[in-house]
Amino acid sequence: QSVLTQPPSASGTPGQRVTLSCSGGSSNIGINTVNWYQQFPGTAPKLLIYSNDQRPSGVPDRFSGSRSGTSASLAISGLQSEDEATYYCGTWDDSLNDVVFGGGTNLTVL
Amino acid sequence: EVQVVQSGAEVKKPGESLEISCKASGYSFSTYWIGWVRQLPGKGLEWVGIIWPDDSDTRYSPSFQGQVTISADKAISTAYLQWSRLKASDTATYYCARLSGSASRGHFDYWGRGTLVSVSS
Numbered sequence: 766q767s768v769l770t771q772p773p774s775a776s777g778t779p780g781q782r783v784t785l786s787c788s789g790g791s792s793n794i795g796i797n798t799v800n801w802y803q804q805f806p807g808t809a810p811k812l813l814i815y816s817n818d819q820r821p822s823g824v825p826d827r828f829s830g831s832r833s834g835t836s837a838s839l840a841i842s843g844l845q846s847e848d849e850a851t852y853y854c855g856t857w858d859d860s861l862n863d864v865v866f867g868g869g870t871n872l873t874v875l
Numbered sequence: 876e877v878q879v880v881q882s883g884a885e886v887k888k889p890g891e892s893l894e895i896s897c898k899a900s901g902y903s904f905s906t907y908w909i910g911w912v913r914q915l916p917g918k919g920l921e922w923v924g925i926i927w928p929d930d931s932d933t934r935y936s937p938s939f940q941g942q943v944t945i946s947a948d949k950a951i952s953t954a955y956l957q958w959s960r961l962k963a964s965d966t967a968t969y970y971c972a973r974l975s976g977s978a979s980r981g982h983f984d985y986w987g988r989g990t991l992v993s994v995s996s
Contacts (some may be wrong), residue, residue: 767919800982802920809970809989810912810920815982853920857979863936864922864979 768793769854771867778875782842785870787854789835793865794856799837801830802853804869810853814839841872849874877901879909881971881987887961887994894957895990897971904952905929908974908981911945911956914989915967925974926954934978961994968992 770788777783787799801814812821814830817837829840837856841848855866881897899909910925924935928947935945944957956969969990972983 797980802983809986810983811986812982812984815975815984821984855920855922861937863938866920866922869919 767868768858768861768865769856769867771852771854771870773868774871774873776873776875777841777844779844779846781844782840783844783872785839785841785852785872787837787839787867789837789856789865791835792860793835793858794832794837795835796859797857799830799832799854799856801828801837801839802855804851804853806851813852844874846874848872877973877985879971879973879985879987881969881990884991885993887992889961889963889994889996891961891994892957892959893961893992894955895969895992896953896955897987897990898951898953899973899985900952902973904947905949908978909947909954910972910974910983911943911954912970912972912983913939913967914970923956923969925978927978928952928954961992963994963996965992966994 798816802810803813804810817832818830851869853869858865878900905928908925911923913921923939926933926945928949947954971987973985974981975984
């Protein structure tokens with residue numbers, strides 16, 4: 766059972782905008798910034814969004830992040846087949862003194 | 876170019892010891908946290924811990940405290956993850972990654988390809 770809650774799966778069609786959610790609490794998302802990672806099967810995770818809404822260089826601006834209260838979201842606009850991957854949110858938890866991750870959302874492009 | 880290169884896959888028996896490594900390059904190794912993330916087969920990410928190579932200040936996840944040891948040799952820009960007595964439940968892929976930002980609020984920006992550790996009798 767992950768501290769951060771993500772829907773296990775999501776889907777969209779090419780060109781569509783999809784939003785992936787990450788729900789936490791007052792000791793984690795409520796007071797700390799959120800990072801998002803993208804992982805393709807058999808490969809290492811890749812940093813997609815850091816500090817809630819910052820994109821590392823090289824990440825397309827189709828990807829955007831936001832945080833509100835104890836939840837965070839990752840939006841992908843202009844969905845492409847190459848976006849099919851698992852997406853993880855993560856942050857620090859002040860009560861657990863630990864980095865916590867969501868269980869991941871497996872995104873399918875139909 | 877920042878690179879994190881991990882050691883190869885390991886097959887061990889329960890009770891054996893193991894040390895895996897990751898060699899970083901392309902940046903000042905001593906002035907970034909570097910850490911480890913576990914991924915059990917078919918499961919999500921778990922933070923193991925991090926180390927500040929300059930003074931070996933180490934932070935562990937409570938879940939891994941006492942179960943593993945993280946170390947670093949700044950002379951050769953290499954971090955290590957060590958087990959003294961492996962268990963079958965340690966079977967997983969272990970990723971090494973550089974942390975940018977503070978110890979508790981940073982983000983892993985450069986990742987190694989992972990080291991698969993298989994423990995079976």
